[in-house]
Amino acid sequence: MACTRRAFTLAAALTAAAFTAGASLAGEALDRITSENTLKVATDANWAPQSFLNDNNEMDGFDVDVARELAKRLGVEVEFVTPAWDIITAGNWNGRWDVSVGSMTPTKARTEVLEFPAVYYYTPAAAAVHKDSPAANLADLSGKKMGATTASVFELYLQHDLTIDAAGVPSFEYQIEPGELRSYKDSTAVMDDLRLGDGTRLDGMVGSLPAILNGIENNYPIKIVGDPVFYEPLAIAIDKGDAELNAKLTTIVEDMRADGTLSALSEKWYGIDYTSTK
């Protein structure tokens, strides 16, 4: 069957061509932003009030507003992409997007694959339980079934493996020794399991205070236990290898902090100024 063989060789050649055609796209991120006149921002679409789809089905929220402001000060358009969180934190973006404005904590592990030009606000991380729970302080949560978003600082905190490497952050201690740790896709999923009842699936959770307060506002039967467990510095992240973009973003965020834009946005979305630790 000569024809079969010929058809097959052709197919093999085409496959090989497809793989070699894509030459490496590595290049300076800032050049790409200027030449395409677009700042591509990676955010989570599932994290109100930082970033979510609003009533008009557009991206909205604190992070989204900060990203828009960044693009405005860079003098370019803004475009949002919404890959899964663990894909963003894994680094190696290969130019798929330029910057993550996603309230990312600059942990030590993350600094190995990403660069953090600027911390733009701090949120308190807090523990929450179902409102029927007898837990009165953080120590009561030790040995219990705790939930957190997978690959998040809250999970790292519960695993006692959290190193925050940023200036101006108060030190903290691990006050909870979870009996069992369950990981979830996002903070909403954690709260959905917690709402089912005290101990039904979870005894408690650790998450960001704004997200928990947002849940309580939307009638989730949960309450906050004790004081914030740690303050989480939240930073803008870029891929490794563009010092120019890094410096530029640092300056822009400093300006935004100095002229009160950041505080105003924080007041708008949280009702509280989270841009400095108290």
Add this chain to the structure above:
Amino acid sequence: MLYADTVVSDPLVHKPKVIAAMLAAAAVFFTVLNLNGTVFGELMRPVIGEPAEAGYYGQFAIGVVLALLFTLNVVVIGFLKFRLQVVIVWLQLLCLFLAFFYGFNLDFEFIRKKVWFMVSQGVFTTLYVSAISIALASVLAIIGAVAKLSSNGFAYAIASFYTSFFRGLPLLMQVYLIYLGLPQLGYVIDAVPAGILALTLCYGAYMTEIFRAGIQSIPKGQWEASRSLGFKFGLTMRRIILPQSLPLIIPPTGNQFIAMLKDSSLVSVIGVWELMFLARTLGNKTFQHMEMLITAALIYWMLSMCLELIQGRIERHFRTKSH
């Protein structure tokens, strides 16, 4: 009976023993379910008194009444013609499902506000991703099937490696591998093409087997006859073999398309705004994800039903043509 015959007998649901067994089973089921606190308890208030205090007597009374109603319903439907039976049972099951969803206390105003965006953005993306993937997978499947049937050792080895590998990995893992792995080779691929590529490769592997079986089902004599007429391989395939194997290939391919429609939801993990992604995202701000999930579920179901109808038509078309 599973085949049409002329022996007339009572339907199963009219045999006294079956009716009695059904009644007993239903009574036990509804009693154990304990419906005292529900709307049925309220309806039975004249008989059992205050539902909350009725206890086992209330449970049992409600169980018997519901079992009687259920059995009566089944017996009455048993008298009807086949088609009418099917329609009524479908409607009743559908009502049960809707009542189940209704029990979640959904915010219908919110659904009404979001459903158009789910269709215009979500359904559109889901459909075009699936359609492109199934088209490419069909091409891949023909090449794969020919390679698997050929006497060329390289072709067979590569094709069987391909089907084995891509049928052996979870589709979700393939999506991740292609989206995150290809850039390591220096080829940066966007989310939508990565999703289409993953679906194509995975379903191409399954469909290779379908096409191979279809081609193999054509008797050897057809090949021999066309060779004796001087037909070359391509012409034999195009004019003799494929037209005869298509009626066998089409039904399982339709099945694959319906399955792919739902598996395309896996590409939501890389940020494609298709139906599943929107179902998880739209209700996030106000914690109304149950609303969005149920809406998306019903949309998926309706799409599948449309595809089943289309598949049925195509099958009928080929049946009349080939017989």
